[in-house]
Amino acid sequence: MVSLKQSFQEFIVKQRLFSRDQRLLVSFSGGPDSVCLAYLLKLCGYSSLVLLYFNHGVRSKEDCQKDINFVNAFAESMGVKSIVKSIPVVFVSKRFGLSIEASGHYLRQALLMHYAKLFSCEAIVTGHHKDDLDETAVMQLLRGVSFSSKLTSINREGRIPVTRPLLSFSKTQILDYLHDNKLKYCVDSTNEDVVFTRNKVRHELIPLLKEINPNFSTCLTQTFSRLDTFQDMLYSSLDEKVSVFETETYFYCDMKGVLGRSDSALCQVIYDCVRLVFSRYLNSSSLKGYLSSQFDIPYSSVESIAIKLKEGDSGEIIMLPKGCRVFLYDSCVYFLFDSNKFIKKEKIKLGTYVEFMNYSICIERCDEVLEEYRSGENVAFFSSDSEDFFVRCVTPEDFFIPFGRQSSIKVTQYLAKQHVNYCQRLFFPCVVVSEQVAWLPSLCIHDEFKVDKNSDSYYKISFHSLTNPTKHMLSYK
Known part of the structure; x- marks a missing residue:
């Protein structure tokens, strides 16, 4: 029987995530997933590690200090560097109208990239596992996001790749491995609080779905795989170039060249245009702009724009997030933000x-x-x-x-x-x-x-x- 350590190393090599001579920044909470991740990395010869712990400030100071003490002690026992940083999750939640969960998630994403550059790390490593794939997929279905964007073993969109070497292992396998190797870890009480949507999905909704269909996880994976295949087919069928123009006061894109395409292809182009417009307007290269740009574009909004385009409508048709008004005129889509300024x-x-x-x-x-x-x-x-x-x-x-x-x-x-x-x-x-x-x-x-x-x-x-x-x-x- 292949050991978890061997499977872990084979997955890293097969997916070409990183090499032993690279410096790695590990997102480390002290929980079972990150402890297992850091331990396996060290065991497999990845010795140049930096463990980064974020204090979200949503629990008592006593609980947070216990976790910080554990993180520092664990890093010392492993012979690696540890860093503890506090992040203003509650403030960001109120300032940008995000949930506590979303605020923590987006702050971690932005700051992981920042500290990876600061400490000259060549890859970021997180402890996402197989069960997280199901949770992410269900969360997407609940929010009604436009297109599939599931977790992958490596994300190369940023300058420093974000890798997830535990994606082929379940939570049960991770806990069993920790038990067999007598490894201690922290337990975050907020992970059990079903007030948070993701926890409710994890502890109540997914178990119920698995009770109804024991093969739910497999079916969900297959469904999203088909969606990804369908999206790839859409991209491969498009050979046009769509221009998005940016003026001082508004954005517009000419859709004449793609109006003859299928509804799905047109929706894909509109979705891409909207994302480009928002990234430019919100200046997502800054932390403030990045946090402001985190929202989902409902597929119904994309469909509405596509339908009105094909019908040849003119005038204001829909409101998008961040107060963006969408207008149509002569097969062009116009995006207007705060006009008063x-x-x-x-x-x-x-x-x-x-x-x-x-x-x-x-x-x-x-x-x-x-x-x-x-x-x-x-x-x-x-x-x-x-x-x-x-x-x-x-x-x-x-x-x-x-x-x-x-x-x-x-x-x-x-x-x-x-x-x-x-x-x-x-x-x-x-x-x-x-x-x-x-x-x-x-x-x-x-x-x-x-x-x-x-x-x-x-x-x-x-x-x-x-x-x-x-x-x-x-x-x-």
């Missing part, structure tokens, strides 16, 4: 360039009579008795008289007739004189501000875009 205005001084959002604007007084006062895309001429000039975004209350017309019209209505989409209308700049809209860049001058030979004073406006939208590509080739 962009509403402002800037004073324009004569002869001085002013930067407003993504534009540079300058107004100059014309002292000489010009032969022609034709406005263009980036230049306009207007007359005015006042030099109270501002640039701001248009508002729903703005009216103006388009050049050559007699009656006024709402500015937003005029922009819509010029095929300016909803998101662009929210942030469309205008030059105002004494609170009256005088010019809509690239479109039209207010008729009352037009220049003619009888004008006493007239001005030239120069208007330029500072940068083009940033383009991100989603490639499925």
Whole structure:
């Protein structure tokens, strides 16, 4: 019979997780899983270990100190380095609207990567085992997440791989091994508290499902394996490149190239676009951004966007997490976050360039009579008795008289007739004189501000875009 130690080593070699000459950061709680993990690593010749313990601060100081003493004593007996760090789980839970469980999970993920870099470790090792696969799968089903993202033996998404060499072993095997080798470990009382969702799944729901179907674990694994295969097929069937554009005020992606695809393929592309947009907006490279970006996108939301796209709808269609409003216009999906922070205005001084959002604007007084006062895309001429000039975004209350017309019209209505989409209308700049809209860049001058030979004073406006939208590509080739 193959020993657990031999199976453990064979799994590491077969999965190519890490080698004996690499320095490893072990996520170490002092519980049975991490004790078994650290002991087996040392026993198999992986001697360059750093044990990292996180104090979550949700238990009594006395209980936490007992665990810390055990961690330090265990590390000393193994001849390896131990590190103890406190993490503000309760604060993060309140600050970012996450559960205590989720806060601890995401903080550990981010800080494991941080300390792995700090201590020059080449791989992160965690004690996830076979039973954790079932729990994760059931949790995904309960949350209704969009696509399968099960635990794997190695995750190479970050600069330092996260490895899970115990995934082929059950909790029972781990406990039996600890008993046979007379290894002590800590017992965290919070792991038994069914107030926490994962504990309720572990101690109540999964045992009930196994009572109904003794082969539940096998069936669940097979189901998620089929989902992964289906997702791989979707990716392999997509050969388009989807562009996601990032402006200062919103994001948008053109879906014309994938509208003819199946509903499942279209949903996959939309899901990928949403994830990219949120990662850019929330700046998930920072710890604050990373914590803010941890949420599930319900599959129903992805389906709603896909259905409305295929039906050719326009306008606002759905709200996503983090206050993101989704709009459709001409087969493009627009993502708009907090629009209020962009509403402002800037004073324009004569002869001085002013930067407003993504534009540079300058107004100059014309002292000489010009032969022609034709406005263009980036230049306009207007007359005015006042030099109270501002640039701001248009508002729903703005009216103006388009050049050559007699009656006024709402500015937003005029922009819509010029095929300016909803998101662009929210942030469309205008030059105002004494609170009256005088010019809509690239479109039209207010008729009352037009220049003619009888004008006493007239001005030239120069208007330029500072940068083009940033383009991100989603490639499925």
